[in-house]
Amino acid sequence: MSDARRVAEVLRAGRPGDDVLVRGWLRTARHAKGVSFLEVSDGSCFAGLQVVADPELPNFEAEVRKLGTGCAVEARGALVESPGKGQRVELQARELSLVGGVDDDYPLQKKRHSFEFLRTIAHLRPRTNTFGAVLRVRNAAARAVHGFFQERGFVLLHAPIITLSDAEGAGEMFPVAGSEEFFGSQAHLTVSGQLEAEIAALALGQVYTFGPTFRAENSNTSRHLAEFWMIEPEMAFCDLAGNADLAEAFLKHVIQQVLADCPDDMTFFDQRIDPGVRERLEHVVASEFERLTYDEAVGLLEGSGRDFEFPVRWGIDLQSEHERWLAEEKVGRPLVVTDYPREIKAFYMYLNDDERSVRAMDVLVPRVGEIVGGSQREHRHDVLRQRMAEAGLPEEQYWWYLDLRRYGSVPHAGFGVGFERLVQFMTGMANIRDVIPFPRVPGYAEF
RNA sequence: UCCCCGGUAGCUCAGCUGGCAGAGCAAGCGGCUGUUAACCGCUGGGUCGUAGGUUCGAGUCCUACCCGGGGAGCCA
Known part of the structure; x- marks a missing residue:
């Protein structure tokens, strides 16, 4: 039995201190020097949940740093108030695992695509x-x-x-x-x-x-x-x-x-x-x-x-x-x-x-x-x-x-x-x- | 089905009166203590929709076809 929560519910009702498990696909990954920001979307609502990963994670260098748009991930950690702008809460990852990676020809990018092009990839x-x-x-x-x-x-x-x-x-x-x-x-x-x-x-x-x-x-x-x-x-x-x-x-x-x-x-x-x-x-x-x-x-x-x-x-x-x-x-x-x-x-x-x-x-x-x-x-x-x-x-x-x-x-x-x-x-x-x-x-x- | 416009790198596009195929983004590699479509540097990447034709030479001109967009008809 899974204790995973849906992003829509976490964003609506999640409280700082909650221990949360979410699963979804990365909309975008922003890697800075000692920290990575992952936007996880699970389709339950328009917004994604920002997951913060830092070098304490055992797989930080080997796996987290290589995550990109489209990867399927599972993240567990504590919900914290976000110091950044754009979201009320974010997930400070304690465990972060790659469920399914993407080949480097993944056609969806973090930019606008034409609807004509998207029709040719209706599976994505x-x-x-x-x-x-x-x-x-x-x-x-x-x-x-x-x-x-x-x-x-x-x-x-x-x-x-x-x-x-x-x-x-x-x-x-x-x-x-x-x-x-x-x-x-x-x-x-x-x-x-x-x-x-x-x-x-x-x-x-x-x-x-x-x-x-x-x-x-x-x-x-x-x-x-x-x-x-x-x-x-x-x-x-x-x-x-x-x-x-x-x-x-x-x-x-x-x-x-x-x-x-x-x-x-x-x-x-x-x-x-x-x-x-x-x-x-x-x-x-x-x-x-x-x-x-x-x-x-x-x-x-x-x-x-x-x-x-x-x-x-x-x-x-x-x-x-x-x-x-x-x-x-x-x-x-x-x-x-x-x-x-x-x-x-x-x-x-x-x-x-x-x-x-x-x-x-x-x-x-x-x-x-x-x-x-x-x-x-x-x-x-x-x-x-x-x-x-x-x-x-x-x-x-x-x-x-x-x-x-x-x-x-x-x-x-x-x-x-x-x-x-x-x-x-x-x-x-x-x-x-x-x-x-x-x-x-x-x-x-x-x- | 009809009229008009378009098809060039994975995506979005530039490419003049025919003369060496380009940019931004993405990807790969490297950098950057908190980012918000992050940012900075480097590298790789092309059957110019398809098939013919004109020409010394075609992404560029001509013909046909295919696909897409806008409009119309038909309708929901």
Whole structure:
């Protein structure tokens, strides 16, 4: 049984005089004439613990003096108040042993690396300040996602990853090799758990999925991945307004939790990655989200006096430049745009009485644009059949989806959130490939 | 997939109208009584993304391809 303590706990609660054992990896080693300073990080928090080693150690000359960045060490000794600046306490080593050395071609240096380079060494980048912080924030966000839904009585649904159904409109799918022989039909990796979530919502009332999804789209951008994690709540007896309210509460809850759980990591993002990100997040938590219909949004855009690359007229889908103008300049806070033209949205969205718009919604936030997309679903059997016919979809393939509209159908609604987009928004990281441990993008699936 | 920019030492980059391949950091060695991305000195380190082409001569000019970045489309 180990009596080792985690650096986060030692820095928070350690008292001078404590006898402490820590284990971790050296961020940096500073060797002066008769003393060595080792910064030991174990990943438990942003900061490392300064370990002081002096010549009394039996292995001082033979081992300690040769320690460098990346070495795995184990240090035991007394915690003392630090006479130097930069840390409250430090560990005066009584025993210091090298657990694993590093070859001299260790690629991580005690200096800034480009994120492009770090991606090529994804097996080592979690040891950097930035990726340690990203992974801790990602963890806190995932915990907050489950916490939000669990507190409200939502049931977690494990949607299938291999699927025969083609969730229309979501994008290109990865085919599963050998699926024809094995399953008797061509199967693909899922692009969305929404249709299965609807099944569960119409039995359990309120459910959510939180799992990997896959898009074979040839998208080369800083906001797209071929494999990403998506959160999809689905609620029975719920309309579009209730859906928007849930999305607003959800975003505020997750952001608030991350700010509370990861203050040091957020300070780093605020100072070094994206100045102002913390204030932006606090603003989102504090503000009421604006609600606009698509008609109103188009009216505002047309009256903006701005010369957009893509001209605005009723019927177009809103472009990135339009979304950002609305969120950043016109409204200055998150907003929910609802009731889009039927032609630009999916077949399963509820058709409004005007018959030209559907009950779709997008949540737009400053800097990122669309972060949540959802809708009230079409629950009327005859209307859904007609919409599928217009979209050219075969009823045979969606027999069970149509069945749900014949047996106890109720109004229901839900939305989807890309988890990495959310982490991007919260950390201010510019490229989505740098907020997932092992990014999959066109031409690249290493690690 | 489209438009623009880039690829030179382990990393970050400089290299002019074509003419001997450079710096800082890292690494190795040495020095320095308490450092904070410590500091000082010395040494080693190159298929200039790949393949063709032009030229007496190509890191530099041309073509194709690969990879990366920014933007766009698609979307989450």
